[in-house]
Amino acid sequence: MLAISRYRLTLMINQTLLAPTTRATVSPGSRFVLRGVHLLRAYAHADRGNVRRLAQEYLQAAELNRNNRDYGNAIHQANTVLGLLELEAGNVERAESYLVASAQTPGSPQLAGMGPNMMLAKRLLEHGRVTAVLNYLTFCGKLWKLSFGRLWKWKLEIRRGRMPDFGANLTYLLDPHSFG
Template identity: 45%
Template sequence: MKSTIITALLLCISLAVESHQPNQRYYALADLAKAEVDRSASQARVFAKELLHLSTVEPKDWNYGNAVHFGNMVLGQVALREGDIDKAEEYLLKSGATEGSPQLNSFGPNMTLAKELLEANRSDAVLEYFDLCATFWKLSRGRLDEWRQQVNLGEIPDFGANLRY
């Protein structure tokens, strides 16, 4: 069932990505890159790099912060799957070094790569990532502080919905 849903999702996103409307492609690439991480790391990398490239073309677009965040997050996930934990940490920090976006500022950042790095016992970069995210996620309602405390205790927080955004 999950495989069928992912395949349908990829088809829908692919149609948007193949659109001749540049903004539609730009807006769809983050979802497509995220969906490809566990299916095809090489394809996820291609989409993430294109997303980051398009962000340089559209730096004033409302999606710029999302592009920086998700493009780097996906590249970090790919690096982690390829065994390059140091590179994954670099990409995590780059994903947090965004000015934010309407979505990131309200719902917060995606914590998937942070969680994966915690599972690999790499908490220093995750704690630094929390600090970076605090610059744009003013509506965290204390979640970043709570997660920071848990990580300092050697725990992996329940990131809840921040694993799905």
């Protein structure tokens, strides 16, 4: 199923980016997903000048696409990226608020199966923000239906003063290639 969605995503990107005359044939839902892809590409390429604008536009588009299956991804991704930007700028408290906002989503198939992204949580732990991250992991319990105890294990590790091994959850939903 993932290969099919990657194929569809690649096809949509090619139609939109390589053949501008076909833009009228791309559905509004597809344009919404492409906003997320553009955001993640800009973030991956360290295009910080555009990232904040793209993230805010993605959140605005999300409000117009609440029935889209990727609505939850948009809320999670845009807030995570905005939090990472705030952390890079030294605004730890604002980064914490974006961490919480990233979990305030109804979820998505990707969040339920693969789980949320933990990059911002990890970086906040590196800044000693244990309470915020523990609260985030609690919120994530409502989103990640197939965590198989990982959230519980990560919370235990954090309470013991250790950095959990977040594994692939450091890239899920922030890597443009893994976008659902």
